[in-house]
Amino acid sequence: MTAEELVRLVGSYDGVHSVEHEGDTFFFYGFDGDVDIARTLPFATIVTGDHGETVSQLAADGAYRLNIGLTKASYVERFGPAPTERDDEGVLRTGVDYTARDVLMPHPFYASQHWVAVVNPSPATVERLHPLLTEAHAFAKRKYDNRTARAER
Helix, strand or coil, rough: HHHHHHHHHHCCCCEEEEEECCCEEEECHHHHHCCCCCCCCCCCCCCEECCCCCCCCCCCCCCEEEHHHHHHHHHHHHHHHCCEEECCCEEEEECCCCCCCCCEEEEECCHCCCEEEEEEHHHHHHHHHHHHHHHHHHHHHHHHHHHHHHHHC
C-alpha cells in the first residue's frame, strides 16, 4: 500500500482534518473541520522521510511510517508498559528494530505516550491495523467532544 492510499484511507474517517507539512500528513479530528491544530494532537500521522530523525531509515528506500496514537489500555495490551528509557539520540529503548518493514512496533519517540508505528505496511497489515485506526479516531473524537463540552459551560 502506498502512502497516498493510506492518506486517503485515514482521511476517509468522519470529521478528519488533515494537514500536510514537508510531505508528512497529520490527521486530526474536528467536526466540520473545526480543529485548532496549535492546541490539538493528531491521532495518526504518516511520515514520508527522515525529517529530523533517521531511526527508521525512511530515506534509504523511499519508505514511509504510519504512526497511530492509542489509548493506554490498547497499547499495554499489545506491548506491555510504555517505555521510558531513551538512548543518546532520544530514541526509546524497546528492543525492537525500528528499521523493520511491515511490523507493528512501539513508536521510536512517542511510545511513552502510547503511540505505535509501522514502516511500509502491506495491505494485509493495514487491514489488521484498521481497528487501531478506528480506536484512535474514536479516542480523538471523544477528546474533541470533551473539550467542546467544557468550552460550552
